[in-house]
Amino acid sequence: MDWKALLATADGPPELATLRSAASAHFLKRGLPSTRDERWRYTDTHFLAQQKLKLLRPVIKVDAPTGVRVRSLEEAADVAAPLLAAEAEMKQPFRLLNTALLRDGLLVEVKDNATPAEALQITITTTPGLTVPRLLIVVGENTQLTLVERYRTNGSTCLPVTQFSVGSGSRVEHLRIHHGSNDVHIGCVEVRQQRDSLVTSHSLTFGGRLVRNDLQFHLLGSGAEAQLNGLYLADGEQHVDNHTTIEHVVPHCDSRETYRGILGGKASAVFNGRVHVHPDAQRTDAQQSNQNLLLTDDAIIHTKPELEIYADDVKCTHGATVGQLDREALFYLRSRGLAYDEARRMLVDSFAAEIVRRISDESLRDELAETVIARLPEMLAEAA
Amino acid sequence: MLEIRNLKAGIDGKTILKGIDLTVNAGEVHAIMGPNGSGKSTLAQIIAGREQFEVSSGSVKYDEKDLLELAPEERACAGIFMAFQYPVEIPGVSNSYFLRSALNSQRRARGEQELDAFEFLTFIQERMALLNLHEELLNRPVNEGFSGGEKKRNEIFQMAVLEPQLAVLDETDSGLDIDALRVVASGINSLRREDNATIVVTHYQRLLNYVVPDFVHVLVNGRIVRSGDRQLALDLEEQGYDHVVAQAA
Numbered sequence: 124m125d126w127k128a129l130l131a132t133a134d135g136p137p138e139l140a141t142l143r144s145a146a147s148a149h150f151l152k153r154g155l156p157s158t159r160d161e162r163w164r165y166t167d168t169h170f171l172a173q174q175k176l177k178l179l180r181p182v183i184k185v186d187a188p189t190g191v192r193v194r195s196l197e198e199a200a201d202v203a204a205p206l207l208a209a210e211a212e213m214k215q216p217f218r219l220l221n222t223a224l225l226r227d228g229l230l231v232e233v234k235d236n237a238t239p240a241e242a243l244q245i246t247i248t249t250t251p252g253l254t255v256p257r258l259l260i261v262v263g264e265n266t267q268l269t270l271v272e273r274y275r276t277n278g279s280t281c282l283p284v285t286q287f288s289v290g291s292g293s294r295v296e297h298l299r300i301h302h303g304s305n306d307v308h309i310g311c312v313e314v315r316q317q318r319d320s321l322v323t324s325h326s327l328t329f330g331g332r333l334v335r336n337d338l339q340f341h342l343l344g345s346g347a348e349a350q351l352n353g354l355y356l357a358d359g360e361q362h363v364d365n366h367t368t369i370e371h372v373v374p375h376c377d378s379r380e381t382y383r384g385i386l387g388g389k390a391s392a393v394f395n396g397r398v399h400v401h402p403d404a405q406r407t408d409a410q411q412s413n414q415n416l417l418l419t420d421d422a423i424i425h426t427k428p429e430l431e432i433y434a435d436d437v438k439c440t441h442g443a444t445v446g447q448l449d450r451e452a453l454f455y456l457r458s459r460g461l462a463y464d465e466a467r468r469m470l471v472d473s474f475a476a477e478i479v480r481r482i483s484d485e486s487l488r489d490e491l492a493e494t495v496i497a498r499l500p501e502m503l504a505e506a507a
Numbered sequence: 508m509l510e511i512r513n514l515k516a517g518i519d520g521k522t523i524l525k526g527i528d529l530t531v532n533a534g535e536v537h538a539i540m541g542p543n544g545s546g547k548s549t550l551a552q553i554i555a556g557r558e559q560f561e562v563s564s565g566s567v568k569y570d571e572k573d574l575l576e577l578a579p580e581e582r583a584c585a586g587i588f589m590a591f592q593y594p595v596e597i598p599g600v601s602n603s604y605f606l607r608s609a610l611n612s613q614r615r616a617r618g619e620q621e622l623d624a625f626e627f628l629t630f631i632q633e634r635m636a637l638l639n640l641h642e643e644l645l646n647r648p649v650n651e652g653f654s655g656g657e658k659k660r661n662e663i664f665q666m667a668v669l670e671p672q673l674a675v676l677d678e679t680d681s682g683l684d685i686d687a688l689r690v691v692a693s694g695i696n697s698l699r700r701e702d703n704a705t706i707v708v709t710h711y712q713r714l715l716n717y718v719v720p721d722f723v724h725v726l727v728n729g730r731i732v733r734s735g736d737r738q739l740a741l742d743l744e745e746q747g748y749d750h751v752v753a754q755a756a
Contacts, residue, residue, distance in 0.1 A: 455595040458555050459609035459665065460583035460616070469608070473599030473648075 124172045126151060129253075132178055135226030136200035145211035146222035156216050165393045165425045166335055166364040168217075168309070176280055179252035180227050187231075188241035191268065196228040196257060203230050206259055206288070215337060217309045221255040221284045228257030231270075235263035235290065242269035242484060249279035249306070256283045264290035264317075269484065271298045276306035276331070283310045291318040291344060296483060299324070302494070303331035304361075311337045318344030325482055326382075327491060328355040328363050329498055335364040342369070342376035342404075353382035354478040356495070357390035358418075358502045364393040371404040371437075380411040383478050385471060386422035387502040396441070397429040404434050411441040416448065416474050418506035464507075468499050508533050508704050509554075509574075509673055514565035516553055523549045525729035526565070531673070531704050538707045538715055538740060541726035542748045547708045548592055550726070551677040554706075555589035556582050569673070583609075584616035586672030586703075590662035590679045597649040602661070605649050606631065606668055613669060634667040638694045655682035663694045670698070675706045680714035692717030712744040727752050 130147045155172060156163040187193045196203050210222040231243065247256050262268050272285060289295050301308055308331050314322050328334050334357075340349045355363045369378045384392050394413045415424045428441035448470055456466035475495045482488040509531040516524045523546045531537055541547050553560050554567070556579035567574040574582065597605065611621040622630065635642065638660050650658050659679055666674055676695070680688055695705065695718050707718055715723075715737065723739040724731045725748070732752055733739060743751050 449595075451595045452597050454557055454579060455591065455597070456605070456609075457579040458583055458589055458591075459605075459669065460580050460613040461609055462580050462612065463578070465608070465612065466580075469600055469605075470597070473597065476599045 124174055124176060129176065129178060130223055133224045136197050138200035138204045139207070139225055142204070142207055142211055143223055143225055146219050149211055150216060150219040150223050153216050153219065162366060166333070166362065171280070176253040178224060179250065179254050181254040181256045181281070182248040183227065183229065183256060184246040184248070185229065186244040188239040188243060190233065190237040190239035191243050192232045194230050196230060197226070199230040203259055206261070215311055217282045218284050218311045221257060221282050224255045225257055228259065231258065231260045233262045233266050233268050235266060237263065237266045239268060242271050242487070244271045246273040246275060247283065248275045249277065249281045251278040252280070254279060254281045258285040260285065260287045262287065262289045262293050262295055265292040267294045269296045271487065272300070274301045274303065274308065276303040276308065278305050280307040285312045287314040287322070289314065289316045289320045289322055291320060293320050295322045297322065297324045298327065298482065298487060300327045301331060301334060302329045303334065305332050307333045309335040313339045314349070315341045315343060316347040316349065319346035320344065321348045323350040324352065326353040326365065329494060330357050330361050331363065333362045336366070338367040340369045340378065342371050342378065343373060345373050345375040348377040351378070351380040352478050352481045354475055355384045355392055356498050356502065357392055358387035358505055359390060360388065361390045362392070366395045368397040368399065369409065371398065371400045371407040371409065373403060374405045376404065377408045381478065382413045383474060384415045384424060385418065385475060385502070386415065386424060387418040387506045389421040391423040394424070394426040395429065397431065398439060400432040400434050400437055400439065402433040405436040407434060407437040407439065409439045413443045415445045416471065417445060418448070418502060464503065467503055471499055471503065472496060508570060510568040512566045514562065514567060516549065516560050516562045518560050523729055527731060529724065529731065531706060533704055534701045535722065536699070536705045536707065536718060536720045538709060538720035538723045539726055540709055540712070540723060540740060540743060543710065545726045546729045547726050548677055551589055551675045551708050554587065554675050555579060584613045588666050588669055588671035589675040589677060590666060592678040592681065594650045594658040594662055596651045598651050600649050601646050602649050603645040606665060610668055631668055634664060637667050637697055638664045639690050640664055656684065656687040659683055659691055660687065663691050667694060667698055672703050674703070675708065677708045678710065680709055680711065688714065689717065712740040715740045725751060
């Protein structure tokens with residue numbers, strides 16, 4: 124892969140040209156991450172260097188409710204440019220690559236006190252090749268937004284970046300749904316929260332050749348709360364890596380993180396949850412849990428909580444579990460007449476339901492519950 | 508209905524049952540009593556089909572079928588029910604969803620029409636009244652956060668819904684206070700019919716004051732050392748296992 128040649132093909136709004144070339148230079152200096160880097164220890168991306176990726180434009184479909192303004196980045200480049208000012212300095216290699224090739228994406232704005240009744244639905248469809256969509260979501264004060272971000276992929280390599288800026292007193296619910304099988308998806312989500320805001324994130328991954336989700340939350344105003352829910356299902360030779368960071372910068376912020384994984388076949392997964400409590404962030408209340416269900420002996424999970432605490436008056440807990448289907452529970456269900464397969468499906472489904480039930484919108488919740496159910500027979504058959 | 512002949516079984520290479528003979532006919536209530544570690548629960552679990560136990564010899568026939576050949580769910584569909592000594596908590600699965608799936612699974616196996624959500628609700632409301640259970644229990648996850656007494660009542664409630672032909676109650680009385688014991692016992696009694704049978708596995712005789720057995724068997728060290736009528740249970744209560752076992756020897 125000749126990155127230099129690829130980067131030379133970058134094209135897009137002239138207002139972002141300086142940013143693109145700065146990010147480009149920075150990316151070429153850093154290169155792809157090494158597995159010696161702790162953050163990439165279990166996720167090797169060097170096979171990308173062997174590929175000949177062609178830059179393509181993703182198809183972005185938008186269904187926006189009233190009260191939410193959506194413009195393409197090309198159309199709103201002048202507004203987007205200052206929001207992206209720090210991007211060339213970012214250290215995440217794939218985020219830099221996204222910036223270096225920045226062209227396709229959306230600027231979403233929700234005005235102060237607006238009350239959009241419906242969810243904003245964004246569906247990004249990709250085909251084999253490289254795509255780098257970017258979503259900039261600017262949520263004003265005392266307002267609300269539900270964003271459903273869906274990825275429909277087909278053998279593609281997609282490096283999306285989604286950035287939120289959430290004003291004081293606002294509530295945001297973000298569903299990020301990835302349903303792939305043979306694709307590469309390395310995505311970044313950055314959320315910056317002001318005072319008394321609440322952001323609930325549901326990161327739902329149903330498979331992919333290599334999926335990496337990097338979530339960064341910055342709690343910048345007192346009373347801000349972040350809820351990070353995650354569900355990942357993988358089988359075959361799939362690999363799913365969830366890295367999350369929560370920056371508790373100021374006092375009196377809460378974070379709740381609950382990730383669950385179901386792994387079959389020879390799938391592997393990574394969960395790394397970092398909670399960073401800055402010296403000023405007294406009265407931080409951070410809870411983290413990661414639970415994994417392994418359906419086969421060959422499935423692998425690397426789970427690691429990372430608490431970095433520089434304040435003394437804080438409450439931080441974390442816990443991780445790795446287990447197999449509960450034999451007692453399986454026998455209990457079968458002893459009541461449920462067939463072996465049905466009993467297994469019920470137990471695995473209930474494990475996933477603990478995350479799905481956290482989605483507040485009923486129709487979205489039902490949809491995701493169906494998605495889980497549709498995914499299970501194949502995973503369980505493989506594990507039988 | 509159930510015929511156990513010279514059953515020897517164990518777990519992890521250790522023999523627990525050393526030759527059990529037991530015949531249970533329709534309409535009968537049998538009590539199996541014995542000290543801790545005598546093999547009572549093992550016997551109950553082998554009837555229900557727990558796979559961890561290995562049967563080394565003997566036979567178990569149920570309605571002329573070889574019970575040991577059947578998977579746990581096939582036994583359930585054939586009418587066998589075990590009330591667990593330690594009911595399992597299943598987070599995320601509601602009691603009503605679980606029970607409806609189980610009931611419909613059994614009905615399908617018997618070639619009967621499945622019940623839809625409305626029919627099911629009507630049916631179980633009547634059954635809940637039997638056990639003094641509140642409706643909110645239906646929406647709670649199976650056994651999760653239930654008190655010991657609630658779990659045991661929930662077992663008998665499941666039995667009331669599934670209407671087994673042969674019920675095996677494994678230490679259903681343990682951990683129940685006297686009021687809960689009465690409720691559970693009257694639930695069991697109201698389900699007794701001419702065409703079904705019950706095996707009550709218990710350490711104490713107090714449940715047998717309410718659920719009156721036709722036969723009492725004393726199981727010690729993997730063998731039935733004495734069988735008798737209700738009086739045997741009362742003797743055990745009065746004189747203790749040691750005495751009764753010594754007499755049998």
